[in-house]
Amino acid sequence: xxxxxxxFGNKYFIANSYAGNGSGYIKKGISGFNQASKFNPxxxxxxxxxxxxxxxxxNDRLKVQKESNLIFRVAIREVESWLLADRKGISDxxxxxxxxxxxxxxxxxxxxxxxxxxxxxxxxxxxxxxxVPKNNNATIGPNYNGRLIHFVLDSWSIDDAMKNSxxxxxxxxxxxxxxxxx
Amino acid sequence: xxxxxxxxxxxxxxKHPNSFTGPDLPGDPFGKGFLDRISKVNENTRKAWLRRxxxxxxxxxxxxxxxxxxxxxGKPHLEAIYxxxxxxxxxxxxxxxxxxxxxxxxxxxxxxxxxxxLLLEEPELSLNGAIxxxxxxxxxxxxxxxxxxxxxxxxSIDILTDRGISLEEILxxxxxxxxxxxxxxxxxxxxxxxxxxxLTPGEAILPRTKPKKINQLMFEF
Numbered sequence: 001x002x003x004x005x006x007x008f009g010n011k012y013f014i015a016n017s018y019a020g021n022g023s024g025y026i027k028k029g030i031s032g033f034n035q036a037s038k039f040n041p042x043x044x045x046x047x048x049x050x051x052x053x054x055x056x057x058x059n060d061r062l063k064v065q066k067e068s069n070l071i072f073r074v075a076i077r078e079v080e081s082w083l084l085a086d087r088k089g090i091s092d093x094x095x096x097x098x099x100x101x102x103x104x105x106x107x108x109x110x111x112x113x114x115x116x117x118x119x120x121x122x123x124x125x126x127x128x129x130x131x132v133p134k135n136n137n138a139t140i141g142p143n144y145n146g147r148l149i150h151f152v153l154d155s156w157s158i159d160d161a162m163k164n165s166x167x168x169x170x171x172x173x174x175x176x177x178x179x180x181x182x
Numbered sequence: 183x184x185x186x187x188x189x190x191x192x193x194x195x196x197k198h199p200n201s202f203t204g205p206d207l208p209g210d211p212f213g214k215g216f217l218d219r220i221s222k223v224n225e226n227t228r229k230a231w232l233r234r235x236x237x238x239x240x241x242x243x244x245x246x247x248x249x250x251x252x253x254x255x256g257k258p259h260l261e262a263i264y265x266x267x268x269x270x271x272x273x274x275x276x277x278x279x280x281x282x283x284x285x286x287x288x289x290x291x292x293x294x295x296x297x298x299x300l301l302l303e304e305p306e307l308s309l310n311g312a313i314x315x316x317x318x319x320x321x322x323x324x325x326x327x328x329x330x331x332x333x334x335x336x337x338s339i340d341i342l343t344d345r346g347i348s349l350e351e352i353l354x355x356x357x358x359x360x361x362x363x364x365x366x367x368x369x370x371x372x373x374x375x376x377x378x379x380x381l382t383p384g385e386a387i388l389p390r391t392k393p394k395k396i397n398q399l400m401f402e403f
Contacts (some may be wrong), residue, residue, distance in 0.1 A: 001399075014388055015390055016372075017392070017397070018385075018389045019389070019390060019397075020369060028380060028381070029376070029379065029380070029381050029385065030379075031379040031380060032376040032377070032378070032380055032381045032386070033376070033379065034379065034381020035375035035376070035378060036371075036372045036373075036375035036379065038371075038375065039371045039372045039375065111306050124396075146400050149397060149398065149400060150400055153398060162301045172185050
């Protein structure tokens, strides 16, 4: 989210960031974020997961009128697919042949699992050890977030990723056009 | 006469007093003299207070059967009896209590004594989150019959799950170049909205206390 916002120079300043662990946090907090956006714009990002479409998810989550200063975007199907959409970047970062990276990451039913499977064939030991769960008693690797944050901050190309992900392209367009209403 | 008590019980001082020589600190903030303080209270009062503490502790430690005061060789002690399959094996003295147990005892004791101001430093330390979540209502119940004021510091999201805490009871300390700013949580309209939207006080407030770039914290090896 930080990378998307910084694309627009000084337009956005991040005052506070609220993050939970899993979609339950957004489910619980969204009406609060909606209300709070009356005072400062809120940009909320969540995963589509198993919902059919973003508007279905948004309507389910937000039972009341969406405030105009709430920017609520949905990654199809998970934020990991936005990363995978930068095929060249992911291929370099993970040390995996370009042809192993899915062409249409938005179609992946479980992008996180796809990303982890790609990591298992990585030529880079750091990638394999950080991203792949130690065994079937964990769902992600011991430095999964840390390692991916590296990628997002240092190498991820939003321009390239947007070409392969409509949900990302739309989110970026929305952030570009957004003007706070008083 | 009212007085201010600052409590930040360091269990190691209590358990190994002989390892920490040197003059005691005024006000005994770290609890080295905690047992002496218990010994000075009149017996009936002490029994009543310990019984309340025992009741609270039993919820946290279900195998606990009894908590009581004892003296040996003129020295004050706290002893506990736990359920144990071997008869007589379940007795412990304060130097065997866990850190969490000692801090919890210290907390519940200090909430019952005195009428002045009580300052508690991070009461959540060494305690299970579910117990920590009970601390605000515990403070409220124990303080209700008296005019005691309690001020505590915390980093704990558990302690702030209690929606009974009013935003006017929470102060945010925000460091800045000009010094630390202190403001009531109720003065932030955003916090109020988040609370009304269903977040707990902790969820609405604690994200602000995060170091700004913490998500970028990475170590390269």
